[in-house]
Amino acid sequence: MPELDVLLVFFAAAVALGLAPGPDNIFVLTQSALYGRLAGLVVTLGLCTGLLFHTTAVAFGIAAVFSTSTLAFNIGKLVGAAYLLFLAWQALKAGKSSLSAEERVEPSLRQLYRRGIVMNITNPKVAIFFLAFLPQFADPGIGPLVPQLLVLGFLFIVATVFIFGLVAWGAGFLGEWLKTSPTAQLVLNRIAAVVFVGLAIRLVASQR
Template identity: 50%
Template sequence: MLSLDTTLTFFGISILLGLSPGPDNVFVLMQSATNGRKAGLLVTLGLCTGLLGHTAAVALGLAAILAASATAFTVLKLAGAAYLIYLAWGAFRAPVGPLPTGLASPLNPWRMFSRGVLMNLTNPKVGIFFLAFLPQFVRPDAGPVALQVASLGGLFILAALLVFGGISWFASLVGVWFQNSMRAQRALNLSAAVIFIGLAARLAWSEKSP
């Protein structure tokens, strides 16, 4: 079992990490601003679902393979970069125009959720970060290591839900201001495309070592 001191320390650090600029919170911000609060929250749930996968990988020792294999790292990061470029192309081609009440295109919840999952799972840096970060708070005399890692992963996911949920809430308010301005919509779509390309480039050229 995790001690109260370890729990509070780890949770506080996780909140700070969630607030620091990075691909995930920028991704949530842009989806919320362009598609609304619900889209941002669905993307957040997708990202946190991806974190479940990384937590399980570390708990089971699978992430060690990723950390040791340059080939595995390269394949996964290129897949993630390709997906981000696909999102950039979609944002660039997104139609603009006023959205009359009741006539807006219905939101596809599965698409928003799966975007978050893919964004997270195809970023190998997350797996390596978890492999380096979570074990620092594990104590061999505090019970099964796998259970401690799972608990730490759950705390990190809770912190991510709180931080990214807050980003979704506030970013969606900005999106409402742009809702009926074609010029603003186009600028926002172009900004999203540029950010996605930047994230793709950052991921594609990232090194395996932290």
């Protein structure tokens, strides 16, 4: 188990990283604005489930594959980009066909949760980031690395839930206003589509 001062520094770093604009918190913001606070919180839980996957991968060395294999890295980011483009297409269709709150077909909580998982797991940069970030706070001199890395990963998830939960809550106010404005719903769906396309392009262009 890392020392308390190390855990505090790590938690502060994780909070700062959560506050920095990035694909995941932008994704939570758009989903919360479109579908409400609960949707944003469920997406957050999905993203954090993906972080559990990455934490386990780092702890047991699987993530090293993405940092050493160009093919694995490229396949991962192409799958992630394809999924983001699929979400962009769905947002465009919603913008054109569902203008009233009664007529909108909103994704189920299960679908939103799955979106968060897929969004996180298919981003190979998260695996590489965890591989570079978590070991910096682990010390082989105080015990086995696997338990330490799992603890650090869990702490990172706690910080992510806290920050992204605040993002979801804040964006929910925007969602409440959108329910009374069909035009705003249309505009936000178009904006969400553009955001998803932009995230897909950013992911495809990313380097290890």
